Amino acid sequence: xxxxxxxxxxxxxxxxxxxxxxxxxxxxxxxxxxxxxxxxxxxxxxxxxxxxxxxxxxxxxxxxxxxxxxxxxxxxxxxxxxxxxxxxxxxxxxxxxxxxxxxxxxxxxxxxxxxxxxxxxxxxxxxxxxxxxxxxxxxxxxxxxxxxxxxxxxxxxxxxxxxxxxxxxxxxxxxxxxxxxxxxxxxxxxxxxxxxxxxxxxxxxxxxxxxxxxxxxxxxxxxxxxxxxxxxxxxxxxxxxxxxxxxxxxxxxxxxxxxxxxxx
Amino acid sequence: xxxxxxxxxxxxxxxxxxxxxxxxxxxxxxxxxxxxxxxxxxxxxxxxxxxxxxxxxxxxxxxxxxxxxxxxxxxxxxxxxxxxxxxxxxxxxxxxxxxxxxxxxxxxxxxxxxxxxxxxxxxxxxxxxxxxxxxxxxxxxxxxxxxxxxxxxxxxxxxxxxxxxxxxxxxxxxxxxxxxxxxxxxxxxxxxxxxxxxxxxxxxxxxxxxxxxxxxxxxxxxxxxxxxxxxxxxxxxxxxxxxxxxxxxxxxxxxxxxxxxxxxxxxxxxxxxxxxxxxxxxxxxxxxxxxxxxxxxxxxxxxxxxxxxxxxxx
Numbered sequence: 001x002x003x004x005x006x007x008x009x010x011x012x013x014x015x016x017x018x019x020x021x022x023x024x025x026x027x028x029x030x031x032x033x034x035x036x037x038x039x040x041x042x043x044x045x046x047x048x049x050x051x052x053x054x055x056x057x058x059x060x061x062x063x064x065x066x067x068x069x070x071x072x073x074x075x076x077x078x079x080x081x082x083x084x085x086x087x088x089x090x091x092x093x094x095x096x097x098x099x100x101x102x103x104x105x106x107x108x109x110x111x112x113x114x115x116x117x118x119x120x121x122x123x124x125x126x127x128x129x130x131x132x133x134x135x136x137x138x139x140x141x142x143x144x145x146x147x148x149x150x151x152x153x154x155x156x157x158x159x160x161x162x163x164x165x166x167x168x169x170x171x172x173x174x175x176x177x178x179x180x181x182x183x184x185x186x187x188x189x190x191x192x193x194x195x196x197x198x199x200x201x202x203x204x205x206x207x208x209x210x211x212x213x214x215x216x217x218x219x220x221x222x223x224x225x226x227x228x229x230x231x232x233x234x235x236x237x238x239x240x241x242x243x244x245x246x247x248x249x250x251x252x253x254x255x256x257x258x259x260x261x262x263x264x
Numbered sequence: 265x266x267x268x269x270x271x272x273x274x275x276x277x278x279x280x281x282x283x284x285x286x287x288x289x290x291x292x293x294x295x296x297x298x299x300x301x302x303x304x305x306x307x308x309x310x311x312x313x314x315x316x317x318x319x320x321x322x323x324x325x326x327x328x329x330x331x332x333x334x335x336x337x338x339x340x341x342x343x344x345x346x347x348x349x350x351x352x353x354x355x356x357x358x359x360x361x362x363x364x365x366x367x368x369x370x371x372x373x374x375x376x377x378x379x380x381x382x383x384x385x386x387x388x389x390x391x392x393x394x395x396x397x398x399x400x401x402x403x404x405x406x407x408x409x410x411x412x413x414x415x416x417x418x419x420x421x422x423x424x425x426x427x428x429x430x431x432x433x434x435x436x437x438x439x440x441x442x443x444x445x446x447x448x449x450x451x452x453x454x455x456x457x458x459x460x461x462x463x464x465x466x467x468x469x470x471x472x473x474x475x476x477x478x479x480x481x482x483x484x485x486x487x488x489x490x491x492x493x494x495x496x497x498x499x500x501x502x503x504x505x506x507x508x509x510x511x512x513x514x515x516x517x518x519x520x521x522x523x524x525x526x527x528x529x530x531x532x533x534x535x536x537x538x539x540x541x542x543x544x545x546x547x548x549x550x551x552x553x554x555x556x557x558x559x560x561x562x563x564x565x566x567x568x569x570x571x572x573x574x575x576x577x578x
Contacts, residue, residue: 121509127374142355163275182502225371231397231399241556244559246564
């Protein structure tokens with residue numbers, strides 16, 4: 001069985017700060033992490049490989065080459081191959097173009113199914129999994145909390161999905177794109193001590209536009225269908241507020257407020 | 265005449281109807297017509313709201329079969345050449361919108377929370393970087409604009425009724441489905457925090473005793489919600505998370521206990537009538553939104569307030 005897992009490295013957004021004077025996001029010194037839901041997806045793939053050692057797990061990521069050390073860390077978790085799609089021409093691509101690029105690589109690959117996270121921490125558009133599935137003309141589901149591993153022996157798969165209001169079980173024809181959600185219990189293991197320095201360079205393959213052969217005007221900012229016109233910080237409307245302490249007097253103020261408004 | 269298509273999600277008809285307000289803001293005073301598309305719909309909720317109702321009656325198309333729904337909308341778009349396509353960012357809508365945009369080769373903006381007009385172009389506004397900044401996004405070189413819209417942000421209020429004309433459309437592109445629903449069950453915690461008028465919400469400051477919040481929620485007949493730090497630490501489920509990566513809520517009363525109020529959290533508060541913030545740091549960002557700021561420990565506050573309420577009851 002071959003599983004392709006799409007992963008993305010995202011800035012650890014909790015450590016961002018905003019410079020309100022200059023109106024810019026301070027992105028220096030913010031470290032990149034594996035997108036949390038992609039980590040869930042990869043750990044599911046490795047779980048399958050743990051049970052069936054002949055399973056081949058490939059990760060695919062579109063990113064600058066500076067992410068290679070992060071990719072190497074994932075390879076040390078027993079991932080068989082990593083494909084890094086990287087070209088200066090691809091910088092500034094919107095989700096439409098990004099999906100086109102990744103799908104063009106995938107079109108020539110064989111796989112039983114593709115795993116992704118459902119959302120990413122940075123953009124959080126959740127576009128890529130559905131768009132890639134559309135390009136490949138296969139089905140896709142988001143927010144998968146559990147994959148029925150027994151069901152994978154057939155040419156379909158049974159998954160449990162968190163659809164906000166209900167929990168549903170679906171059967172999908174394979175190949176398909178399975179997007180794992182945060183509520184799944186799949187957790188990525190740590191790299192084994194003996195593998196910490198393992199040389200995995202020969203398992204990385206870098207794909208550039210030399211292979212994918214897009215025209216310059218089809219990708220990057222030029223090929224994108226959307227454009228960020230401007231970015232701005234939200235101004236908080238300061239209310240007339242009362243500041244009290246957590247003492248009898250303060251509690252009295254809160255109580256009276258709740259009483260006047262009919263909450264107690 | 266501008267033609268706007270709204271995908272009507274059977275699972276969430278209120279938020280689907282609210283998209284009429286978005287159309288209103290896009291076209292303002294210029295003329296427009298609204299089209300609703302739904303599948304196997306047999307309820308009257310749309311009547312009088314839209315100009316046209318395209319109801320596709322075909323038992324083969326299930327309401328979760330995104331591929332076939334995409335096929336149908338593509339076919340319709342070739343006939344009507346819509347100027348805008350709006351999809352509620354519900355569970356299904358968030359899978360449908362990107363697939364459809366790819367098929368139609370139309371740029372898509374996700375989770376739109378505001379519409380702005382800037383030098384004659386429509387700017388779709390969405391939060392970025394976990395709500396730390398906002399981006400105004402425009403569509404390049406394409407007549408049609410397309411977006412998914414964050415639920416609970418826009419409210420449609422116009423009372424005048426329209427004469428909804430029904431369009432009978434028989435798609436010719438339905439294919440054998442690649443997906444089937446085996447079983448479904450409603451979540452045990454059926455009530456959604458978005459439906460509660462009172463929310464007792466906890467953040468990092470109450471991480472040591474989050475269960476305590478339920479006492480106050482019970483007393484005030486409300487529900488407990490949480491910030492991302494609580495959800496990420498595994499104490500509460502994502503279904504009760506408020507914020508950009510959680511839910512947008514509009515309760516009458518929001519008591520923020522030990523919540524710092526990052527922009528990503530504040531993004532989840534829309535039209536909240538009253539906010540009380542309890543925090544050891546009276547300058548935490550959430551406090552600038554509050555009617556009352558209580559400076560102090562939030563768990564202690566719960567006990568004191570409950571004691572006060574009980575005393576006054578006797």
